[in-house]
Amino acid sequence: MTDLPGPSPKKLGLVIDLDTCVGCHACAVHCKEWNSGGVAAPLTDIAPYGADPDGVWFNRVHSFESGRGAEGRTVHFPRSCHHCETPACVTVCPTGASYKRAEDGIVLVNEDLCIGCKLCSWACPYGAREYDYDSGVMKKCTLCIDRIYNEALVDEDRVPACVATCPVGARHFGDLGDPDSHVSRLVESRGGYAPMPELDYKPVNRYLPPRSRPAPSPAAALAPAPTDAEGILGWIDRLLSR
Amino acid sequence: MHPALSVIVFTTATGAGYGMLFWLGMFAVANGLPPDRYFAPASLLLSLVFISAGLLSSTLHLGHPERAWRAISQWRSSWLSREGLAALLTYIPALLFGMGILVFHRTGGIWALFGALAALGATVTVICSAYIYRSLKPIQRWANGWVLPNYLALAAMTGALWLAALAAFSGVEPPTIVWLALTLIFPAALLKLAYWNYIDRTGSASTAETATGLAGPVNLLDPPHTAENYLLKEMGFRVARKHAARLRRIAFAAAFVLPFLLVLTGLFAGHSARLALFAAAAPLATVGALIERWLFFSEAKHTVTLYYGAARA
Numbered sequence: 001m002t003d004l005p006g007p008s009p010k011k012l013g014l015v016i017d018l019d020t021c022v023g024c025h026a027c028a029v030h031c032k033e034w035n036s037g038g039v040a041a042p043l044t045d046i047a048p049y050g051a052d053p054d055g056v057w058f059n060r061v062h063s064f065e066s067g068r069g070a071e072g073r074t075v076h077f078p079r080s081c082h083h084c085e086t087p088a089c090v091t092v093c094p095t096g097a098s099y100k101r102a103e104d105g106i107v108l109v110n111e112d113l114c115i116g117c118k119l120c121s122w123a124c125p126y127g128a129r130e131y132d133y134d135s136g137v138m139k140k141c142t143l144c145i146d147r148i149y150n151e152a153l154v155d156e157d158r159v160p161a162c163v164a165t166c167p168v169g170a171r172h173f174g175d176l177g178d179p180d181s182h183v184s185r186l187v188e189s190r191g192g193y194a195p196m197p198e199l200d201y202k203p204v205n206r207y208l209p210p211r212s213r214p215a216p217s218p219a220a221a222l223a224p225a226p227t228d229a230e231g232i233l234g235w236i237d238r239l240l241s242r
Numbered sequence: 243m244h245p246a247l248s249v250i251v252f253t254t255a256t257g258a259g260y261g262m263l264f265w266l267g268m269f270a271v272a273n274g275l276p277p278d279r280y281f282a283p284a285s286l287l288l289s290l291v292f293i294s295a296g297l298l299s300s301t302l303h304l305g306h307p308e309r310a311w312r313a314i315s316q317w318r319s320s321w322l323s324r325e326g327l328a329a330l331l332t333y334i335p336a337l338l339f340g341m342g343i344l345v346f347h348r349t350g351g352i353w354a355l356f357g358a359l360a361a362l363g364a365t366v367t368v369i370c371s372a373y374i375y376r377s378l379k380p381i382q383r384w385a386n387g388w389v390l391p392n393y394l395a396l397a398a399m400t401g402a403l404w405l406a407a408l409a410a411f412s413g414v415e416p417p418t419i420v421w422l423a424l425t426l427i428f429p430a431a432l433l434k435l436a437y438w439n440y441i442d443r444t445g446s447a448s449t450a451e452t453a454t455g456l457a458g459p460v461n462l463l464d465p466p467h468t469a470e471n472y473l474l475k476e477m478g479f480r481v482a483r484k485h486a487a488r489l490r491r492i493a494f495a496a497a498f499v500l501p502f503l504l505v506l507t508g509l510f511a512g513h514s515a516r517l518a519l520f521a522a523a524a525p526l527a528t529v530g531a532l533i534e535r536w537l538f539f540s541e542a543k544h545t546v547t548l549y550y551g552a553a554r555a
Contacts, residue, residue, distance in 0.1 A: 003316075003318055003319050004319075018456075023464075025466075028466070052469055052470070053469050054469060054470065054471060054472070055471070056472070057467075057471070060466035060467065060471075060549075061466050062462065062464070062465065062466050062549055062550075063462070063463045063464035064450075064454055064456060064460050064461065064462055064463060065460070065461050065462075065463045066454070066456035066457050066458070066460050067457050067458070067459070068459060071457075074463060075454070075456055077454055077456075077549075079466070079549055088377075088378075088379065090319075091319040091320060092319075092320050092321070092322065092374075092377070092378075093316060093319075093320055094312070094313035094314070094315070094316050094320045094322040094323035094326065095309070095312035095313050095315060095316060095323075096312070096315055096316050097312075113309070113312060114305070114306065114309075115304045115305065115306045115307070115309045115310055115312060115313060116304050116305020116306050117303070117304055117305075117313070117322065118303075118305075118476065119320075119322055119374070121472075121473075121476065121477075122243065122378055122380070122381065122476075122477070122544070123378055123379075123380065124380065124546075125379065125380035125448070125453075125544075125545040125546070126545075126546065126549075127473045127477070127544075127546030127549060130471065130472045130473065131305070131472045131476070132305075133472070135305070136304075136305025136306050137305055137306065193455045194455075195452065195453055195454060195455050196448050196452050196453055196545065197452070198447045198448060198452060199379050199380065199447075199448065199545070200379075201379075207455055209455065209456070210456070
């Protein structure tokens with residue numbers, strides 16, 4: 001049933017640190033690699049070596065300019081499913097293919113029930129769902145459900161592929177429903193936030209904002225030399241100004 | 243949003259079909275169906291053809307049409323599911339109503355009750371269709387109060403125009419149906435103007451800043467991929483946006499202005515001229531409605547575009 005389960009105490013999700021992300025796209029590539037053979041497989045590519053390649057990815061890294069001029073900075077922004085608490089992608093599904101797990105809050109698609117009407121992708125404000133033109137069904141991030149519960153893997157690999165692979169440790173996985181988990185403490189200490197709160201989808205994932213840094217002041221360095229400098233530089237200045 | 247032809251045809255054709263069914267049922271209740279051998283059977287059959295062709299068309303854009311039957315299962319949460327269920331349930335009173343007309347040549351008593359139930363089913367189905375779009379929060383141009391009245395008014399108008407055309411063919415003197423069709427053009431046209439006015443004057447609450455949560459102004463430096471993906475193909479801007487202003491004028495003329503003039507002229511024309519004029523008005527209005535529906539999709543903007551360089555959706 002695409003009715004939502006009641007709020008679950010366990011809310012598995014990602015915390016993504018926009019301060020440390022370097023925009024290397026390794027998370028997106030490992031996601032693609034793992035999920036090409038996982039439960040959501042295949043992540044179809046159409047004409048991958050052609051002039052106009054297309055394909056399904058669960059994770060996309062956008063690079064934004066935030067602010068302007070001296071205040072501006074480049075922010076790399078990985079975008080994937082937020083496993084929302086009130087996901088309209090689930091409730092609009094006419095067949096019951098989309099569902100939210102009661103036990104951990106993960107939002108999944110049952111590909112055997114999906115009719116490929118695409119309405120769920122319209123209902124998602126974040127663009128988390130991508131349609132597979134080849135298999136005719138909708139695909140989305142599974143939070144690597146086939147890794148995190150996979151007892152054949154060693155503990156450190158039982159996290160989503162994007163988290164396991166991040167070279168700078170910008171991605172964190174855990175239970176955001178537990179206020180004492182390491183991800184919840186990160187969110188608390190760094191002021192983690194969810195995007196587009198005005199639409200009230202209640203995302204579980206959080207972004208950690210870029211830290212504020214003392215702004216460099218190129219203006220001062222580029223200004224003409226002061227005429228009242230002291231010390232040896234002042235003496236040279238006075239000497240050369242004659 | 244990508245204007246899938248099958249969905250445009252579906253909403254326009256079922257709109258006209260359910261509009262016809264609604265008015266047929268209402269006229270049966272009011273005992274006002276013209277006492278003609280051909281008018282009611284022909285009207286009912288045409289409305290069922292429109293509805294059935296539209297429903298079949300809607301399955302064409304599915305990835306797995308053979309699983310379409312599953313779509314009626316989630317009526318508790320999904321407007322798409324409710325629409326499918328309402329459409330199927332409406333066939334029951336519609337076919338019984340049709341049996342009265344075609345087999346027993348009766349539209350009174352119990353048959354009028356079936357007509358009333360068919361009219362109710364038609365209304366509910368169109369409401370569900372509108373709410374599929376009305377309920378999508380990421381698309382501000384759909385998630386507003388103008389969508390439902392526009393769907394209802396256009397269905398009522400196109401349905402009445404087709405009935406007026408069939409009335410002319412049946413040789414019925416200008417009956418109430420023709421005056422009704424003429425009158426219904428006004429609310430449909432005004433509601434469309436109000437909708438266009440609304441979407442031109444408002445924007446989404448979501449911006450590139452709320453979508454990223456970053457300090458503004460936010461603009462895209464590097465997109466995540468160099469070729470178009472599903473998101474951009476499905477939710478990016480399309481051809482019709484470029485010609486939106488001209489297409490709006492064409493849609494308005496074809497859907498409202500010309501049908502009004504044709505029907506009005508037909509009222510004062512001789513029999514054969516009236517036949518031609520009424521017969522032209524209904525298909526012309528339907529073509530106008532198709533263009534209007536195309537615009538409804540292609541002018542709609544999705545919040546995902548905020549991640550691809552749009553400042554507002």
